[in-house]
Amino acid sequence: MLHLVSYIYIISSALFILSLKWMNSPVTARRSVLAGEVGMLMAIAGVLLSFHVFNWEWILAAFFIGTAVGIPIAYIMPMTAVPQRTAMSHACGALAAALVGTAEFYRANQLHETLSTFVMVPLMLETLLGFLTFTGSLMAMGKLQEVLPQRPITYRNQNLINFLLFAIAAGLGVWLIVNPAETWIFPIFAGLSLVFGVLLIIPIGGADMPTVIALLNSYAGLSACAMGFVLGNKLLVIAGALDGSSGLILSIIMCKAMNRSFTNVLFGAFGQLQVAHGKAEKRPVRSASPEEAASILDAASTVIIVPGYGLAVAQAQHKIRELFDALMKRGVDVKFGIHPVAGRMPGHMNVLLAEADIPYDRLIEMDEINGEFPQCDVALVIGANDVTNPAARTDKTSPIYGMPILDVDKAHTVMVIKRSMSPGFAGIDNPLYYMDKTLMLFGDAKAFVTEILKELPARAAA
Amino acid sequence: MSDLEITLFVFMLATFLGLEVIRKVSPLLHTPLMSLTNAISAISVVGAIMITGADGATMLSKVLGFIAITAAVTNIVSGYLITDRMLKMFKKPGGKR
Numbered sequence: 127m128l129h130l131v132s133y134i135y136i137i138s139s140a141l142f143i144l145s146l147k148w149m150n151s152p153v154t155a156r157r158s159v160l161a162g163e164v165g166m167l168m169a170i171a172g173v174l175l176s177f178h179v180f181n182w183e184w185i186l187a188a189f190f191i192g193t194a195v196g197i198p199i200a201y202i203m204p205m206t207a208v209p210q211r212t213a214m215s216h217a218c219g220a221l222a223a224a225l226v227g228t229a230e231f232y233r234a235n236q237l238h239e240t241l242s243t244f245v246m247v248p249l250m251l252e253t254l255l256g257f258l259t260f261t262g263s264l265m266a267m268g269k270l271q272e273v274l275p276q277r278p279i280t281y282r283n284q285n286l287i288n289f290l291l292f293a294i295a296a297g298l299g300v301w302l303i304v305n306p307a308e309t310w311i312f313p314i315f316a317g318l319s320l321v322f323g324v325l326l327i328i329p330i331g332g333a334d335m336p337t338v339i340a341l342l343n344s345y346a347g348l349s350a351c352a353m354g355f356v357l358g359n360k361l362l363v364i365a366g367a368l369d370g371s372s373g374l375i376l377s378i379i380m381c382k383a384m385n386r387s388f389t390n391v392l393f394g395a396f397g398q399l400q401v402a403h404g405k406a407e408k409r410p411v412r413s414a415s416p417e418e419a420a421s422i423l424d425a426a427s428t429v430i431i432v433p434g435y436g437l438a439v440a441q442a443q444h445k446i447r448e449l450f451d452a453l454m455k456r457g458v459d460v461k462f463g464i465h466p467v468a469g470r471m472p473g474h475m476n477v478l479l480a481e482a483d484i485p486y487d488r489l490i491e492m493d494e495i496n497g498e499f500p501q502c503d504v505a506l507v508i509g510a511n512d513v514t515n516p517a518a519r520t521d522k523t524s525p526i527y528g529m530p531i532l533d534v535d536k537a538h539t540v541m542v543i544k545r546s547m548s549p550g551f552a553g554i555d556n557p558l559y560y561m562d563k564t565l566m567l568f569g570d571a572k573a574f575v576t577e578i579l580k581e582l583p584a585r586a587a588a
Numbered sequence: 589m590s591d592l593e594i595t596l597f598v599f600m601l602a603t604f605l606g607l608e609v610i611r612k613v614s615p616l617l618h619t620p621l622m623s624l625t626n627a628i629s630a631i632s633v634v635g636a637i638m639i640t641g642a643d644g645a646t647m648l649s650k651v652l653g654f655i656a657i658t659a660a661v662t663n664i665v666s667g668y669l670i671t672d673r674m675l676k677m678f679k680k681p682g683g684k685r
Contacts, residue, residue: 142628143605149621150612152678159672162628166664173634179641181650188640188654192661199662200669205677208619208670215626215667218659225659226635229652233639236646244592343622350632355595357635363595364602369629371606376618466615473618480677486616 134172135361141165142365146372152486169361205481206438209339209470210270216342217263223349224256224316230356231312241306248355250299254319255349261323263342269332270470276332288325295319332435333512335470337380344373376472383466383492385518385528411547414565416577419541422565423449424582426503426539428459430495432532433475434468436509436544440571446508447482449575452582461488463495463505463532465513496533505537507558509544509571515556526554540564543574620674627667633660 145162148154179185203211227249234241241249268274281287295318302311330338347369354362381387414422423429431450437443453460462484468475476489490498499505507514516535517524534540535558542559544566558564567574613621633656639645640653 142631143609145624145628146606146609146613146621149614149617149624150609151614152616152675153680155617155620155675155678156672158624159668159675162624162671163668166627166631166633166668169631169634170637173637174641177638177641178643179637180643181641181645184640184650184654185637185657188636188657189661192658193665195658196662196665196667197669199666200673203670205674208623208674211666211670212619212622212626215623215663218663219626219629219632222630222632222636222656222660222663225652225656226632226639229639229649229656230635233642233646233649339622343625347625347629350629350635351599353632353635355592355599357638358591358595359634359638360595360598362631362634363599365628365631367599367602368606368609369625371603372610372621372625375607375610376622379615379618464615471619472622473615473620476616477619477674477677480616480674480679483677483679485680486678489616491615 128176131172131176134168134175135359138165138168138172139361139364141168142368146368169365172361205478206441207271208477209335209474210267212339212471213263213267213270213342216339216346217260217267219346220256220259220263220342220349222256223346223353224253224260224319226353227253227256227356228312228316231306232309235307235309243303245356246303246306248352250303250315252349252352252356253316254295254299255345255352257316257319258323258326259342259345259349261320262327263323263346265324265327266330266335266338266342269327269330270335274328278331279328284325284329288322291318291322291325295322332470333467334384336467336472336474337377337384337386339471340373340376340380342373344370344377347371347373380467380472383530385526385530409560411559411566412562412564413568414541416567416574417581419565419567419574420578420581422539422541423453423458423504423506423578424456426458428461428498428502429453429504429506430461430463430499430502430534430537432463432465432468432505432507432510432514432534433479434465434508434510434513435470435474436511436571438469438474438478438509440509440573442508442572442575443478443482445572445575445579446479447484448579449582450484450488452579456582461490461495461498463492463499463534464489465492465510465532468510468513492530492532499533499536502537504539504541505534507534507540507542507544508575511544511556512554514558515554517554517557521557524554534558535561538563541567543567543569543571545570616678617675620671623667623671623674627664627671630660630663630667633657633664636660
């Protein structure tokens, strides 16, 4: 029987790897989900066959509740809430890993089994990462849902306090590794890990969420991986390592897209873009009405739309799709320029625009689209700010200096839909808005696009 | 080679494999990728079943294991379903309107 289980686990691991491999193109991606599902069912069947299972009523009840909760989450959740859902599932995954580690620790101590260093090291890592990712993800979810302030919450000596707290937790962890029988330390260790997770995330601002979400993804995976070492289960090690490396790659991509170093992210010292540049001198901007905007778009032959988080907030994706259709029908070539950190999680804009039925060959990555701005008639920026800020290229004093941006300022005409002139999330002024070729379209993204659409058919009829 | 050493080998290989495979994932699909890996990391359900279903599991083990299975199964079910829902939205170029 045990041999059979091993083979089931091997096939299950292979299916997980294939599942990730098929994500390399939208054409094969649907297969990914199927492979992942079959892999997971085999894993569950495998573990149920691997030993004489007691307490069926507990296990079945948990499966029932988990399914009953999971199905509505998947179907009711609007696409704009995907970042929150992702943060929530990081919290769930991390909690599961942390609780299994905790239960294993007490179980072994109760039976007076000696917990060797080889078990205790991963067990401590599993519970530390699990608990801190649990509370950290809940904080991230709160910020994304705007239950908590999106601004960074900072206080004096924040880094020092965080470091000390982490050092104490790590010290207690080492103590437990050496003396696993000192069970009274464990609750303190777990408590500190939980508190550390909160402190790690509160200083992070909304614009840095893509990196944080990716990093928490990685931690949750590594926690499951450590569980594999504790329980001596290689399937857990493989699946956890795949998840850990996925989160790692995504956070590296996000870091590069914001010109932050990876060490900077690993130690959680990110999101502290100083709210500098208080110099709010009033410079003149040119603004335009929906009517003018419509006629400019109508006259253009190429338009690049640059979406940002504001699009998600305004839920404007369907209106933008109508604009896309209307312009394409008029023979205007419309593309979308997607910055890797636009939105609140990796790939956020792509999902929203795909939801609005915009074909994915029109969604172009930053590196590819940047060469096209100089030949482009109109760049239409909707709810994006810092990712279009030319100061990142030229102004060495700017907090975002060096961050790769979408070169919208190279287009013949730039139009920016924005609610007001207030600076963006990071509090950085955007010189793009004061350029001669820039027209500011003041208003809510959805309302303004609706107005433009109203003007468009009138012109076609004329 | 001890079992720990074999497991470390497996870990090392899986990490490098993961890095290579994920690097090739289209940036279009980074959001569904994250919900997919979320569902996959809910593999901790295996550990949770081992804890809950063990012979002579204490009340503490059963309660913690129960919560862990519930959390993991929630992730499995919602993770795969929402990934599929997202992937369905990615229409083929020039495809149906």
